[in-house]
Amino acid sequence: MSKFSRRLALAGALALGAVTGVAGLATSSLAEDKVTLRLSTPASETDQRSVALAEVFAPAVADFAEYQPHYNASLIAQGSELESIASGDLEMSIASAQELATFFPEFSIFATGYVHQDAAHQVAVFGDALMDPFKQKVEDELGVKLLAVMYLGRRHVNLRQSKDELTVTTPADLAGVNLRMPGSDAWQFLGKALGANPTPMAFTEVYTALSTGSVDGQDNPLPTVVDAKFYEVTKQIALTSHLVDLNYVAFSKAIWDTLTPEQQAMVQKAAEDAAESGRQAQLKKEEDLVAFLQENGLEVYEPDLDAFRNHVQAQYVGSEFAASWPDGVLDKINALGN
Ligand code: KDO
Numbered sequence: 512m513s514k515f516s517r518r519l520a521l522a523g524a525l526a527l528g529a530v531t532g533v534a535g536l537a538t539s540s541l542a543e544d545k546v547t548l549r550l551s552t553p554a555s556e557t558d559q560r561s562v563a564l565a566e567v568f569a570p571a572v573a574d575f576a577e578y579q580p581h582y583n584a585s586l587i588a589q590g591s592e593l594e595s596i597a598s599g600d601l602e603m604s605i606a607s608a609q610e611l612a613t614f615f616p617e618f619s620i621f622a623t624g625y626v627h628q629d630a631a632h633q634v635a636v637f638g639d640a641l642m643d644p645f646k647q648k649v650e651d652e653l654g655v656k657l658l659a660v661m662y663l664g665r666r667h668v669n670l671r672q673s674k675d676e677l678t679v680t681t682p683a684d685l686a687g688v689n690l691r692m693p694g695s696d697a698w699q700f701l702g703k704a705l706g707a708n709p710t711p712m713a714f715t716e717v718y719t720a721l722s723t724g725s726v727d728g729q730d731n732p733l734p735t736v737v738d739a740k741f742y743e744v745t746k747q748i749a750l751t752s753h754l755v756d757l758n759y760v761a762f763s764k765a766i767w768d769t770l771t772p773e774q775q776a777m778v779q780k781a782a783e784d785a786a787e788s789g790r791q792a793q794l795k796k797e798e799d800l801v802a803f804l805q806e807n808g809l810e811v812y813e814p815d816l817d818a819f820r821n822h823v824q825a826q827y828v829g830s831e832f833a834a835s836w837p838d839g840v841l842d843k844i845n846a847l848g849n
Contacts, residue, residue: 546766548572550580550603551587551595553714558582558738559796560605560661560758563789568760571781575774589713590694596763597654605661606761609697615648616835620844622697623832624704624823627755628848630662630790635847637757641840654764658782662790663756664732664797668705668749669741671727674810679749681818682706691717691729697832702730704826705753705819714739721745732756734796737803747810751819760786 554561561582569578581587587595592604593614608621620626627633636642637660649655668679668690679685685706692702694711702709710726720726721744729741730753736742760782767775801811827833 546576546602546769548576548578548602548766549586550578550605551584551592551601552580552582552605553584553589554582554605555738556580556582559734559789559792560663563661563785563792564605564760566785567788568781568785571784572774572778575770576778584713584715589715593653593655593761596761599763599765602763602766604761605758606655606657607693607756607758609693609695611649611759612697612832613695614653615645616832617837617840618645619697619700619832620836620840621757622701622754623827624701624753625820626841626844627757629755630794632848633660633662633755633757634790636660636844637759639843639847641843644837650764656762656764656767657759658762658779659760659786661758661760661786662793663758664734664793665750665752666730666732666754666756667736668707668730668751668753669728669736669745670747670749671721671724671745673746674812677747679747679751679814681815682822684814689727691720691726700826700830700832701754701823704823705730705751706822717741718744730754732793732797733800733804734793737796737800742804742807742809745809747812748804750811750813752816753819753823 550564552561556562556565561580565578565580572578587601587604590610590613592601593606593610595601596604608618611618612622621636627636646657649657668685670677670679670688677684677688682705688707689710690702690705690707691712692698692709693714699709699711712720712726717726717729718739718741721729721741728745730751731739731741733748736745736748762778762782767778770778804811
């Protein structure tokens with residue numbers, strides 16, 4: 512479905528969701544006196560964002576909410592979570608800017624290579640007034656509240672070929688490389704901007720695709736490469752840092768509206784605390800995991816970062832994505848960095 516028809520289809524789903532979401536809550540409130548918060552994510556149970564939500568978010572809201580996480584996309588397919596929240600079939604997800612860009616193209620600014628500089632920059636951007644119209648639109652048109660920004664990490668290029676077979680120095684070295692990227696336009700564009708031949712595929716299929724050779728590689732941060740065991744079926748990581756990647760804690764507005772102001776404040780704080788806890792854990796892992804990967808036989812090295820940054824940025828200039836960015840927002844984002 513194109514971006515625009517997807518957004519139109521949502522208008523109907525949202526109207527329906529506002530009704531079924533609240534009805535669902537009313538039933539569960541009467542039966543159990545607690546609101547059920549189902550979260551669906553492609554991430555595993557041991558992913559640091561999952562851990563943070565289970566260990567920090569869930570207990571903080573336990574007085575009035577029962578948190579029910581579903582991992583490995585076992586409840587909802589990757590990329591369909593926001594629609595599910597809008598239609599009242601899900602209460603929470605760990606949403607990407609790329610998924611949001613399928614409804615609101617301007618979100619691609621947060622999914623663009625080499626825009627965010629680090630985890631602190633993500634937090635500054637998310638908390639800045641520049642985010643207000645983005646958050647408002649998602650709330651009004653999708654029925655989803657973006658509560659906090661979670662740090663996924665620096666995405667790098669992770670390949671099956673050994674460094675002897677293929678050394679990645681500049682984007683030209685990725686020509687013809689079938690690089691798995693998640694399946695939305697913003698992701699695919701980033702794969703092309705890196706110089707590769709992007710192949711769309713759900714996260715849960717990547718391990719098998721790498722082991723059979725149906726793709727040459729994938730891109731993800733080091734903690735994901737380890738958590739999903741991609742290092743077992745790949746031989747090298749070129750530390751391109753092409754995207755300091757984030758996810759948002761997404762929460763059903765229909766459910767939010769049924770909470771008391773005190774409960775809303777607790778949900779908000781719980782999401783922020785979980786994001787902070789997950790962020791610190793993920794940053795620590797990123798620091799520690801190079802050694803682990805090397806011990807496991809992977810070659811981990813830095814390519815020509817200027818060549819990658821210049822090439823990727825040049826691809827966005829004049830693109831349909833850049834055309835959707837509100838005037839002045841990129842400058843504001845840059846001003847919040849180092
Ligand atoms: C992935 O599919 O590569 C990706 O890293 C994209 C992210 O936005 C996010 O959906 C993530 O997968 C999942 O949470 C699994 O880690």
